Amino acid sequence: MAERKQWKWAADPSLNKMEFTKLEKDGLDVIETIVNTYSKEGVSSIESSDMDRFKWAGIYQQRPKNGHFMMRVRIPGGILSSEQARVLANIAEDCGRDLVDVTTRQAVQFHWLTVESLADIFDRLASAGLSSFEACGDCPRQIMGNPLAGIDPHEVLDTRPIVAELEKFFLLNRDFSNLPRKYKISLSANIHNAAHAQINDLAFTPAKKVIAGEEVIGFHVWVGGGLSAKPYLAKQLDVFVRPEEVVKVAAGVTTLFRDFGYRQKRTHARLKFLVADWGPEKFKEQLMELIGELEPGGIDLTSGWNGGYFYGIHEQRQAGLYYAGLSVPVGRMNAGELTELARLADEYGDGTIGTCNTQNVLIRNIPEAKVAAFRNEPMIVNRFKLQPNTFVGYAVSCTGTEYCNLAIVETKERMRSLAQFLDDTVVLETPLRIHMIGCPNSCGQRQIADIGLQGSLVKTSNGMVEAFDIYVGGTLEEPQFNRKLNARITVDRLGPFLAQLITLYKADRQEGEPYWRYVERVGLSHIQAQVDSILQPA
Amino acid sequence: MAEETESYLYKLEAVLEEGRLLTVVVIAKTDERAFTSAENNLLRHTIVPPRIKEMSLVEKKPFGRQGVGYVVETSTFT
Structure with missing residues (x-):
């Protein structure tokens, strides 16, 4: 076990319980315990406090909690080699019941792993230059990026070396393995916001600035974004960052989060709460006090949003x-x-x-x-x-009740079959993004969808039936989260209901008008009236 | 390791025929029991049994964690 850090917040008696767990044993120390003890002695040997620390190894208990685990593997910037892909495939085949999920943060997830298999999986990943470490937990997680980096006609800079530097700096770095809460970084020089800057704790987006008579391509910096039950759009700091300054700035922002972030309540610990309290101006001042002066912001090079689609x-x-x-x-x-x-x-x-x-x-x-x-x-x-x-092409889904302990409804197969139904029923030539989630947390990024579907269970005379609340108008083009309609639709009616709602949009939209902009133009009350008319008994 | 013995703090919504929306919070081990407990609590809460138009389970959180709870938004108090 590595030498224990003496964190300055350790003396605070008002820390939440998880903070004491982290102080007692750093999350990263669980990796050694998994390898030396749990993978040899089995699931019954796992101490309950270590179960929380499993996240630092990139591992969660899956549903039902009967000794199987989910593992998330980091794919920095969303680029991997064929050799790495084969290693992932072999792990899924040998240990994970043949299942591979690509996540909404460009990572890869396995299910059905046993604790006995974990040490071997760590070795296999390491042999391919991959890691599951810190893919979960209160630490810098998977770094999102532009999967086209280096080849993208719409990027102003090849970001692969910068993502690699960030990964090298943060992964297993014990200076940052005890943050107040999860911490998500995004970096992209694609001008269409391919890495969803505004929903990350720290994001770098393309920018340019003339400095000493020379045009420099670099980044603007955003802090405090995040979804979950309390979504918040990241705020832009008035700074311009040269490519060679990215790691320094990322370290600075992460240090501020570590040292000033809130540790009293886990529900009030993400960076967004500190950013909301400080505001971007104070955050910038604190950052520059820590790492030195930065250039004021330059010209933003972001133009619209591609939604992360490249078909x-x-x-x-x-x-x-x-x-x-x-x-x-x-x-x-x-x-x-x-x-x-x-x-x-x-x-x-x-x-x-x-x-x-x-x-x-x-x-x-x-x-x-x-x-x-x-x-x-x-x-x-x-x-x-x-x-x-x-619809199949623009459908996103979280894991749902199949493996997630917090989900209320099944989502993966439900979303796939719903999208198939819509494709069979409605002819729509333009993208319409539908995201389905199984609980109020936001692994399926419901809030940024044109139409977001959030699961619930409704009691009927035939027993419990899965149902979905409907949210409309989310986008990162002109960033705004979608808004809830007064409608809870049971799954048997969901397909026909959405088909009618989308048909009304199709008839009513202006040329090329995406659904989120249509909602913005006609207003939520108009959409609600459409919903009411669809749901009216015949 | 025992299977699924964890309790959850459930949040349910009951839409009454009169139009009111009630939020009910209960502890239960399964979704089915959450509905039953919510209905029992609604009965205990009223003299005349409420006429429920729709009852939905909208959220659940592991009960084992200290401080777990929900904020229930109601009307504005002035």
Whole structure:
């Protein structure tokens, strides 16, 4: 066990219980205990306090709590190699009942792991340069990025080296392994906000500034974003950060969170609460007091929002090379399919695969001469489509009751079949993003969806029936969270209800008007009237 | 390791036929028992049994954690 840090907040008697757990034994120390003890002595040997610390190893107990675990693996910036993909596929096949999920933060998740398998999985991941460590817990988690970094015609800078530096700096860094709460970083130089800056604790977005007569490409900085039950959009600091300053600034922001963040109540601990109290001006002053002066903000280079979607074959920054954005319905695949993706990446691309925050994937660096054959690959034609149907293609789902202890309803298969129903029922040529979540927490990022569906259970004469509350109008284009309608729709009516609601939008929208903008234009009361008319008894 | 013995703090919503919305918070080990407990609490809360139009379970949190709870928004108090 590493030497214990003497944190300045340790003497505070008002700390929440989890803080004492973290002070007693750092979250990262559980990794050694898992390897040396729990993986050998089995699930009954796990101390209850260590069960909380399992998150620092990237592991949660899954539902039902009968000795199986979920593991999240970091994919920094959402780019992995075919070799890494094969290692992930083998782990899923050998230990995780053949299941691989791509998450809304570009990570990969396994289910059904036993504690006996964990040490071996850590080794397998390490052998491929991967890690599950700090993918969960009160620490810097998976770093979100642009999965097209280095090849993106819409990026102003190749961010791969910066993401790698951030990963190297933060991963297993005991200066930052005891933060007040979870901490999410996003960095992208894509001008269409590919990494969802405003919903991360710390985000870097592309910017430029003339300094000493020379135009410098760098970043603007956002702090305090997050979803969960109390969503909050990140606030921009009036600073301009050169690429070589990113790690210094990230360390500074994280230090402020560590030292000034709130540790009395876990429900009031995320960085957003400190940012809301301080405001961006004071936050900037404190940051500069810590790390030195920074340039004032420059010109923002972000233009709109692509939603994190990259479907189809597209030209890269490099002439003659293409990338392929593929649909993975609700992010779920099996080991064989991931292995097949690795083959496609090797055979057609340069062996790299991108994971998207929309739970999809992409293949990078396909020479023009190979594009036609790639399009005809059975996996591309039948499964991971280049141009999925509208609803399947823009559906996002959390894990749901299948594995999550907090979920109230099933979501993964429900969202997939709902999207299929809508594709069979409504012809809509433009994207409409539907996110389904199984509880008020926000793993499926319900708040930023055009239409968000949040699960509940309704008691009927036939027993308990799953139902969904409806939220409309979320976007990060002109950032705003979606708003709740007065409607709780049971699952048997959900498909037809949404089909009617979307048909009304289709008839009423202006040319090219996305659903969130339509909601903004006609107003929530108009949408509520539509809902009431649909639900009116015949 | 025992299976699913954890208790949860449940939040349910009862829409009465008269139009009122009541929030009921109960501890239970399963979703089914949460509904039963909520109905029992509603009965205990009233002289004339409320005519429930719709009862929904909207959230659950592990009960083992100190301080777990819900904020229930009601009307404005002036």
